[in-house]
Amino acid sequence: MSLTNRTDKRVCFKVKTTAPKKYCVKPTTGILEANSTVYILVNLQPFDVNDPLETVKHKFQIQSAVVPEEFTNLDNVWKELAPEEIQDWKLKCFLDIPTQLKEIAEKKVSEQGTSAERLDATPPKIKNEADSGEPSPPIEQRLVEAERRAAEELKRLREEISRVTQENVKMREECSKLKRSAAIGESKADNFARIHTQPIAQPMTYTTLIFFVLIAVFFGYIIAKIY
Numbered sequence: 001m002s003l004t005n006r007t008d009k010r011v012c013f014k015v016k017t018t019a020p021k022k023y024c025v026k027p028t029t030g031i032l033e034a035n036s037t038v039y040i041l042v043n044l045q046p047f048d049v050n051d052p053l054e055t056v057k058h059k060f061q062i063q064s065a066v067v068p069e070e071f072t073n074l075d076n077v078w079k080e081l082a083p084e085e086i087q088d089w090k091l092k093c094f095l096d097i098p099t100q101l102k103e104i105a106e107k108k109v110s111e112q113g114t115s116a117e118r119l120d121a122t123p124p125k126i127k128n129e130a131d132s133g134e135p136s137p138p139i140e141q142r143l144v145e146a147e148r149r150a151a152e153e154l155k156r157l158r159e160e161i162s163r164v165t166q167e168n169v170k171m172r173e174e175c176s177k178l179k180r181s182a183a184i185g186e187s188k189a190d191n192f193a194r195i196h197t198q199p200i201a202q203p204m205t206y207t208t209l210i211f212f213v214l215i216a217v218f219f220g221y222i223i224a225k226i227y
Contacts, residue, residue, distance in 0.1 A: 001015075001039070001040040001041075001042055001060075002037055002038070002039050002040070003032060003037065003038050003040065003062065003064075004032075004036075004037045005032035005033065005034060005035060005036055005037075006035065007034060007035075007066075008034045008035070009034060009066050009067070010031055010032070010033055010034060010066070010067040010071075011031070011032045011064050011065065011066055011067060012029070012030070012031050012032070012064065012065055012067050012074060012077055012078075013029065013030060013031075013032060013038075013062065013063065013064045014028065014029045014062070014063045014064075014078065015027075015028050015029070015040055015060065015061070015062055016028075016060070016061040016062075016063070017058060017059070017060050017061070017093075018058050018059045018060075019058045021045070022044065022045050022047065022058065023042055023043065023044060023045065023058070024041075024042070024043040024045060024162060024165075024166060025040060025041070025042055025043075026040070026041045026166070026169040027040070027169075027173070029074060030074075031067060031074065032064075041165065041169055042060075043162050043165055043166075044095075045162065046155050046158045046159055046162070057092055057093065057094045057095075058092075058093045058094075058095070059090055059091065059092055059093065060090070060091040060093060061088055061089070061090050061091075062088065062089045062090075062091070063086055063087070063088045064086070064087050064088075065077070065078075065081050065085050065086045065087065066085070068080075
C-alpha cells in the first residue's frame, strides 16, 4: 500500500484494520513530508482455508491530518486534533482464496472421509504365521499423511516469511532512528564549534586609555587657543 502527500504541508497518517490479528501492518502511523510518498507493508498471517469466516470482507481505514506548526509528539497530535480536521478513507479487503488452493483443501477433506469409510468397510486381515512383518498402510492413508505434512510445511514457511519480513521492517525503522539521531548530534556539534570559535573582544589596556586621554586634552587645548 502506498500513501502520497500531494500538498505543500506536512501530513500525519494512521492505518487501522478491522482484523488486526489477521494482518501485520508496518508502519501503522507516521509523517508524510510535502510531495512525498510512503509505502505501507501489509502481510496476511497464516490461516485455515477451510474456515468459512476467512472469506468475510475486512476493511482498512486510513486517517490523515495536517501537522500543526507547534508539533512535538505524534501521539499528542491525534489527541489534540478536532474531528473536523481529520480526513479518513475506508478500503474494503476481500480475501480471494486461489481456486487451486481450494481444490487441494476440498480434495484433502474428501479423501480423508473416503479413506475412513474404506477402512471401516474393509474386513480385518488374518496374519500369516510365516509373515513376520507389519502390513503396509493403505495408499489413501499415505496420501493423506503426505498432504498433511505438506500443509504443515507450507504453514511453517509462511510463518518464517512473515517473521523475516517483520524483522526487516524493524531493522529499517532502527536505521532511520539512528540516522536522525546522528543528524541531530552533528547539528549540535556544529553549533557548539561555531560558538566557541568566535573571536573574543580584547579588553582595553591602561596604556591605551592614557593615550586617548592625552589626545583629547591636546585637541581641547588647540581649540581653546583658536577661539
